[in-house]
Amino acid sequence: MLEDIDRILIDEETIRRELRRLAAELVKSFKGRDLLVVAVLKGSCVFASDLIRLLPLPLSLEFLAASSYGDGTESRGTVSLRFFSDDLRLAGRSILLVDDILDTGRTLKAVKDRLLEMGVDAVKTCVFLDKAARRAVDLQADFRCFEVEDVFVVGYGLDYAGRYRNLPYIASLRPEVYGGTSENPA
Ligand code: XMP
Numbered sequence: 001m002l003e004d005i006d007r008i009l010i011d012e013e014t015i016r017r018e019l020r021r022l023a024a025e026l027v028k029s030f031k032g033r034d035l036l037v038v039a040v041l042k043g044s045c046v047f048a049s050d051l052i053r054l055l056p057l058p059l060s061l062e063f064l065a066a067s068s069y070g071d072g073t074e075s076r077g078t079v080s081l082r083f084f085s086d087d088l089r090l091a092g093r094s095i096l097l098v099d100d101i102l103d104t105g106r107t108l109k110a111v112k113d114r115l116l117e118m119g120v121d122a123v124k125t126c127v128f129l130d131k132a133a134r135r136a137v138d139l140q141a142d143f144r145c146f147e148v149e150d151v152f153v154v155g156y157g158l159d160y161a162g163r164y165r166n167l168p169y170i171a172s173l174r175p176e177v178y179g180g181t182s183e184n185p186a
Helices: 012-030 045-052 106-117
Strands: 005-010 035-041 059-067 080-083 094-102 122-130 143-147 170-173
Touching (some): 012 094, 012 122, 012 143, 045 094, 059 106, 094 106, 106 122
Parallel strands (some): 035 059, 094 122, 122 143
Antiparallel strands (some): 005 170
């Protein structure tokens, strides 16, 4: 696995530091509110797990699965949502929607719109990475850790073909791994 890595873009210490900064910002924003953290599977699992342990707030955690990618690396523009609780209570709660990466923005926008349709008053978005150069819809993250260049990245929950999620840092892969030479493989 490690031989597939081209470059480490964000190392573990930098991630830890930025998470502490983000957590302080979130504590200020959500203090005294009934906070529901909704983590988008699977990519945000590592980010969400690390983040909630830095939030000394009464909160609940919910997961949802949004499918927009298969084994490839291009967003298809449509998402289907799946929740994991039958008794999900959304009304009147402050939702923090957590995702791994904001790329074209289609996934997070579709999820956010669906939550609003379900009667949520307000949804704030929180992403670990922001690939701002690739945005295709009008959506900015309310909270984010890092902006990244337009390179396909893995690690810290992000995968390629289901692998590399367990890398503790953010890295790019050698082009041979995905059989291409472009910066953002199709
Ligand atoms: P959109 O384009 O809808 O896509 O914002 C968001 C989802 O696409 C995946 N994605 C990536 N996954 N490395 C990954 O491992 C990347 O560089 C990358 N860019 C987008 C990711 O699942 C994200 O939630």
